[in-house]
Amino acid sequence: MKLKRSYLIAAAAVLVLLVGFFIFRGSNAGESAEIIATVKKGEFRVEVETTGELEAKNSVKIIGPTGVVQFQIWEVTLQKIVDEGTVVKKGDWVATLDRSEFQTKYNQKKIDHEKAQSKYVQTQLDTTLLMRQSRDELINLKYGAEEKDIILQQSKFEPPASIKQAEINLEKAHRAYQQAQENYKIKRNQNVEKMREVGAELRKVTGDFEAMNKILESFNVVAPEDGMVIYIKGWDGKPVKQGSRIGMWEPTVATLPDLNKMQSKTFVNEVDVRKVKPGQKVEIGLDSDPDKRLKGIVTKIANVGEQRPNSDAKVFEVLVEIEGTDVTLRPSMTTSNKIIAHVLADAIFIPLESLHSQSDSITYVFKKSTGSVEKQEIIVGETNSNEAVVLVGLKEGDKVYLSLPEGIEKENVKLLPELDGKRRKKEGNPVVSESKAQALK
Numbered sequence: 001m002k003l004k005r006s007y008l009i010a011a012a013a014v015l016v017l018l019v020g021f022f023i024f025r026g027s028n029a030g031e032s033a034e035i036i037a038t039v040k041k042g043e044f045r046v047e048v049e050t051t052g053e054l055e056a057k058n059s060v061k062i063i064g065p066t067g068v069v070q071f072q073i074w075e076v077t078l079q080k081i082v083d084e085g086t087v088v089k090k091g092d093w094v095a096t097l098d099r100s101e102f103q104t105k106y107n108q109k110k111i112d113h114e115k116a117q118s119k120y121v122q123t124q125l126d127t128t129l130l131m132r133q134s135r136d137e138l139i140n141l142k143y144g145a146e147e148k149d150i151i152l153q154q155s156k157f158e159p160p161a162s163i164k165q166a167e168i169n170l171e172k173a174h175r176a177y178q179q180a181q182e183n184y185k186i187k188r189n190q191n192v193e194k195m196r197e198v199g200a201e202l203r204k205v206t207g208d209f210e211a212m213n214k215i216l217e218s219f220n221v222v223a224p225e226d227g228m229v230i231y232i233k234g235w236d237g238k239p240v241k242q243g244s245r246i247g248m249w250e251p252t253v254a255t256l257p258d259l260n261k262m263q264s265k266t267f268v269n270e271v272d273v274r275k276v277k278p279g280q281k282v283e284i285g286l287d288s289d290p291d292k293r294l295k296g297i298v299t300k301i302a303n304v305g306e307q308r309p310n311s312d313a314k315v316f317e318v319l320v321e322i323e324g325t326d327v328t329l330r331p332s333m334t335t336s337n338k339i340i341a342h343v344l345a346d347a348i349f350i351p352l353e354s355l356h357s358q359s360d361s362i363t364y365v366f367k368k369s370t371g372s373v374e375k376q377e378i379i380v381g382e383t384n385s386n387e388a389v390v391l392v393g394l395k396e397g398d399k400v401y402l403s404l405p406e407g408i409e410k411e412n413v414k415l416l417p418e419l420d421g422k423r424r425k426k427e428g429n430p431v432v433s434e435s436k437a438q439a440l441k
Contacts, residue, residue: 035403036368037351041396044347044389046382048275048339050318052266055331056257057321060225062094064251065218067211071105075245076219078253084231084239085330088223088256095253097246099219106212109205116198116205123198127191134184141180145173227256230331237309239332257331262322264296264335267315270305275341277301282320287334296320298339342382349387354400355380364413368399375413392416 068076081095088094148170155166223229231239232252240246246253264284268276276298284294299321305314320337322329350365356375357363367376378393393416394400 034401034405036399037354037402039348039350039390039394039396039398039400041346041348044344044349044382044384044387045340046275046342046344046384048268048272048341049385050266050268050337050339052264052320052335052337053331054262054322054329054333054335055265056230056255056259057261057263059230059255059257060227061252062221062223062229062254062256064095064097064221064246064253065102065215065248066251067215068102068248068251071102071212073101073105073248075247076101076251078240078242078244078246080242081231081240081253082229084229084254086229087227088229089226090223092223093220094223094229095221097219097221097253099216102212102215102219106216109209109212113205113209116202120195120198120202123194127195131188131191134180134187138177138180138184141173141177145170145177148173221253223256225256228259229254230257259327259329259331260325262326262329262331263299264320264322264337266318266320266335266337267308268301268318268339270314270316273301273305273316273318276318276339277341281340283338283340284320284322285336285338287336289328292328294326294335295323296337297323344382344389347381347389348394348396349389350394350400351402352383352386352388353402355388358413362413362415365394366401366405366408367394368401373401373405373408375408375411377413377415379416 064076077098079096079098082088082093148166152163152166152170155163158166231241231254233239234244240253264282278298278301280298282296282298284296286292286294297320298318300317300319302317305316307313308315318339320339354365355363356365362377363380364375364377367374376393379391381389381391383389
């Protein structure tokens with residue numbers, strides 16, 4: 001009986017301990033659920049973080065055949081190209097482009113050239129023969145007129161009718177000779193223009209043929225200078241490769257970059273681009289070497305946005321020049337860029353997660369006071385990806401909730417005192433100047 005009673009007492013004690021344990025754990029869980037942050041004061045940096053890609057600031061283009069578009073060829077296939085990163089000397093082979101389509105037009109132009117040459121020679125022979133016949137005819141008519149003149153002189157003792165006939169024959173001979181002279185001039189001018197026409201046609205075809213001869217040779221692309229071959233990127237942002245189509249308006253197949261001066265090409269979204277200005281400093285990291293830190297400066301911001309492949313957002317191209325020279329840097333290396341848009345030396349700031357807003361555009365936080373929680377209105381200034389500057393409403397050391405405290409969601413917001421009887425009427429998160437913030441304080 002005593003043993004049974006001991007078992008009951010022990011079981012009751014265990015039950016009490018278990019209940020106490022769960023109550024204590026629930027209490028601790030409730031406390032741990034309340035995530036609280038301390039309002040900080042110090043340097044606040046407005047940063048725009050992006051990823052980018054290294055490229056040479058200056059480079060020499062390796063150009064394929066130029067002038068192909070005048071023969072109605074708009075794209076050419078890249079058949080072969082040296083491996084990217086190959087170091088070449090001036091005049092070394094770099095790439096070969098498919099010239100089959102151009103070869104067809106070249107063969108046709110060669111036939112046209114031969115026809116034009118033949119036509120020119122034939123016209124030259126015809127005009128030479130025709131002018132020779134005209135000159136012979138002119139000489140014969142001259143001799144005929146002289147002969148008629150002799151006959152007239154010999155007929156002065158003939159009857160008047162015979163003399164008259166001789167005079168008429170002489171007049172006809174003179175007229176025929178004069179007409180022949182005028183016709184000769186006309187024929188000569190006609191033949192000159194005919195030769196000019198076929199000559200112009202021949203020169204045009206010859207010029208095209210000679211140009212095509214030079215273009216035909218340039219389908220084997222060579223390096224214009226010494227350097228390292230870097231592929232260009234197509235419209236889809238991918239490097240060209242064997243089988244890629246090269247547009248003949250800009251027939252660049254690769255580049256020879258100057259590795260002494262590099263820059264990072266990055267893209268900033270349309271929301272953050274207003275924060276970026278030329279001259280701002282940039283902290284740069286390399287994915288290939290996480291321990292390496294580089295410094296740069298914003299040099300150029302695109303005026304017009306663009307839509308990147310596989311993205312609906314509009315972005316603006318930003319160029320960041322790398323300070324100094326680093327022989328380990330190579331084009332196409334991926335970079336992480338931290339653009340320092342603005343630095344506040346002595347600011348009060350809190351995590352973004354602690355911010356809340358009402359429909360009437362009042363921004364507030366849950367501020368922890370002694371034994372209670374207040375919904376405190378604040379004025380927000382600059383923000384970055386993690387924190388926001390508080391211009392009015394909090395001070396250093398205050399405690400704010402990152403989580404939502406229970407039971408006070410419907411409490412009224414503790415508003416800031418009015419300044420000269422005026423309340424802010426601006427919609428959205430109010431952002432005021434430093435001078436106004438000082439005045440409100």
